[in-house]
Amino acid sequence: MAITKEDIIQALREVYDPELHRSIVDLHMVRAVDISGGKVRVEIALTVAGCPLQKTISESVRQRLQQVPGIEEVEVKLGTMTEQERRQLVGELSPRAEARSHILDEDTKTVIVGVTSGKGGVGKSTVTANLAVALTRQGLRVGILDADIYGFSIPHLMGVENAPVVLDDQAIVPQSANGVQIISMGSFVDEKTPVVWRGPMLTKAFQQFLSDVLWADLDYLLVDMPPGTGDIALSMYQLIPQGMLLLVTTPQPVAANVASRVAAMARKTRQRLLGIVENMSYFRCPHCGEATPIFGRGGADEMAERLGIPLLGRVPLEVGLRESGDTGNPLADPETARVFAEIAGRFHARAQELRAGATQAAGGNGE
Ligand SMILES: Nc1ncnc2c1ncn2[C@@H]1O[C@H](COP(=O)(O)OP(=O)(O)O)[C@@H](O)[C@H]1O
Ligand SMILES: [Mg+2]
The missing domain is CATH 3.30.300.130 (Fe-S cluster assembly (FSCA))
Known part of the structure; x- marks a missing residue:
């Protein structure tokens, strides 16, 4: 037979x-x-x-x-x-079969937004965490990729308790907290060993966190980037040509210098500048209600004008905001929640506008 x-x-x-x-x-x-x-x-x-x-x-x-x-x-x-076959396989193997990462596909619906600043300590991670939760509350699906492996803080800010699950070398199930999917490159580095990854390794790791994490069908992936224009920033430009950048700054006028650097890089690499969030804009006296601009004023306005991009909002210096970060409860503070709801609304509108190509590309009329 x-x-x-x-x-x-x-x-x-x-x-x-x-x-x-x-x-x-x-x-x-x-x-x-x-x-x-x-x-x-x-x-x-x-x-x-x-x-x-x-x-x-x-x-x-x-x-x-x-x-x-x-x-x-x-x-x-x-x-x-092939890459596609492997991806499909991993999708089938994953506990949530629909949750395959399409983030780097050309026709992806996910908008990847790098959250960046000229220097550390301006509240980049705080803004990322609170904005993510605010967007989620507006019915959008959001993920955070914490790419600041030297100073990673997103898991703590978001109140993540579980560890990421590594299905195999090619598939990582993200953590989740407050309705946001989260992965932190820092979770994969031994806390006791200083991070000495150099350019190519960082780029490769970054790429893997985009392609191998089983992100759900996200509307936005916010990338908390290390400060400045280092290796991760370069990789972001190389890997995500359709990416956008959100600048976080404090009101000091020196911010404008940073702006021109970021703008120059964005223009060279055709990244689009989504907008600016000014953090630590003012402190409202709990007794008399008067707002004091502790770090001065004007920096973000000047930056917005120079770059021809919108200022999405001003976040006050708030004890409640710091506390909600320390305890992993974004938006727990009502004043913060209100401010971030507004920022999220403008963020979403502007991102969709840019996406539709309605606005001019990165840099606008900036220097
Ligand atoms: N608007 C704010 N009001 C009060 N504290 C803030 C505010 N923004 C940030 N912080 C605090 O400042 C510190 C640095 O913020 P962080 O988000 O970690 O900055 P970055 O990520 O830029 O280094 C944190 O302790 C954070 O809680
Ligand atoms: Mg940070």
């Missing part, structure tokens, strides 16, 4: 991937089956190139097929899954 393709597939159902513990048929690893007389040639697609277990897999395939009556000769050809 002639051997059929069905016989072969049936037999291969019993061959399991040693790492994923599933049949290679179910894992869509059997790519091709050729039968000519008693000679069978099968092509197996490995999940990753140079898979250390490739010998084991091809031996198991060979042995199993040799037991099929009528087969005299077995040839096993190994190949590697």
